[in-house]
Amino acid sequence: MAAGAAALAVAVAGCGTSSSGSDSGSGDGKTLTVWLMDGSAPAALTDALHKEFQDAHPGVTVKYEVQKWGGIQEKLTTALTSNTPPDVIELGNTQTAKFAAEETLEDLSGDVSALGGDQWLAGLKDSLTWDGKSYGMPFYASNRTVIYRTDLFEAAGITAAPTTRDEWVAAIEKLKAANAADPDFQALYLPGQSWYALLSFIWDEGGDVAKQDGSAWTGALDTPQAKAGLDFYKKLVDVSGTKAPKDTDEATPQQMEVFGTGKVGMMIGLPWELAGAVKANPDLASKTAAFPIPSKTAGKTAPVFLGGSNLAIPAGSQNTDLAKDYLKLLSSKKYQDMLAEGGSVPGTSTDTAKLATNPVGKALAESAPNGKVTPTTPTWAAVEAGQNPLKDMLTAYLTGAKSLDQATGDANAALTKTLAG
Structure with a gap:
């Protein structure tokens, strides 16, 4: 799906x-x-x-x-x-x-x-x-929702699912501390190019990936709101210590397979991904649940694709x-x-x-x-099918190859060119 x-x-x-x-x-x-x-x-x-x-x-x-x-x-x-x-x-x-x-x-x-x-x-x-x-x-x-291990939350003293970004980060830190003796443990598995998750953070900041003027679309990745969304993504990567590659998305390797190893506390995923993890590791069936991707604003959920x-x-x-x-x-x-x-x-x-x-x-x-949803324009298909500028932007910033301004500026230029057909 x-x-x-x-x-x-x-x-x-x-x-x-x-x-x-x-x-x-x-x-x-x-x-x-x-x-x-x-x-x-x-x-x-x-x-x-x-x-x-x-x-x-x-x-x-x-x-x-x-x-x-x-x-x-x-x-x-x-x-x-x-x-x-x-x-x-x-x-x-x-x-x-x-x-x-x-x-x-x-x-x-x-x-x-x-x-x-x-x-x-x-x-x-x-x-x-x-x-x-x-x-x-x-x-x-x-x-996408945040799929998590209920047993690991309980063992780490996390009594309720996070409802804000701050609570989410705090839960990640508690999971890390509780499992510090296991070098293979990941509090949050987050691949470097999970750009659908990035959309939630950009939208939550009040930004968007592109803006429309009449029938024309141009990129909006260089706005303060989009930069803030990208910065929060990096915060999650850094604080979680995820071992996921920074140059691939959730399909390489399949994140449900990684979650199925039992060494992961959370992943941002879809229902079928949880089903796949449970199929590989039936013990997870009674040990998993999910909560909406948290917003930075209490009382709200982050917008989702x-x-x-x-x-x-x-x-x-x-x-x-x-x-x-x-x-x-x-x-x-x-x-x-x-x-x-x-x-x-x-x-x-x-x-x-x-x-x-x-x-x-x-x-x-x-x-x-x-x-x-993503911009409703016929040219959006080329964004996803080609050299996706959002993926390139994520990898460049997460690896330190580019600064925040350079990564968002280059991606925005590439996106605008693609949207222009």
Whole structure:
């Protein structure tokens, strides 16, 4: 899910097929082709959804096709420009602006209310808005929380999860002191290039990575707020004594594998990363919990990147009305609750009661309303897919290769150039 929001690669092998003819919104032997991504929706949800939809639309068959994230952008590009695109597609929320700008998605501005728009989280709504219009509906999201070892907290005398940055730093110091005899112990595992975590600190300072002027975007990494966010990141690295490489992100090595060794007190991660650690080390199942990334301001949580997916209707769909009915059904509380039960932040419902039934889900539910997304511009994909200036900036500053001003200035220039296309 994280990768889906973050860096969606894409490529194709054939297009989905829709039935030809005018769209009356009813049966007549029509086929509604739906592309969802691997791992996005549990089979129990899609089985129930498709049965209910077909029962309500006699004569209509849902052709459900599960796609792989690898190569999906090229596959979508090919499919959306064909004469027979699928009728409903799932897009990573950092991808949506690209296809909206290419005019290959249906404008759903007039359908927002029917799709539960009054319940959409602000960050998710931003991700599907292009040029003032809405080109889809949120499907699901997830965000990073601080995953921690409850037993190690207790042994170190930490009686409550941190709720501010200062409390977080204090907890790190207590964990270090309590485990000083173990040279392999890391109070916080924090890779040098975890730029999604950096976003939280920049946003918490009131800054951003880029700013918009009309249709143009320019970098904002050289602002005092962005510098303060980067400086706090370095503080965490320094105080924790993390052994993570400073020139790679959380995927190299996989931080869930490091956490699974049992030698780590905390990591900033996603639910699936905790699941991976527990799979490798089942003893962790009863010894882990999570809390929202703390803010510098008491009583608040830090803003978090909402990684996830949107659902859209291709502009070339020959079954637009049926596709809208499909989205309306999926946006209903019944299916949004099923997404929450599966551990995702529901896209079209602010009711997270089903999500907050365990400590990790509770942390997700608490922080999601304060979620944000990366700049909604087609050129952002090139930032993530190329030589990411935020990663370069982090490594340069953390290793001492560049000063704070030099690292942020160089990264800002590179970011502005990339955003200009």
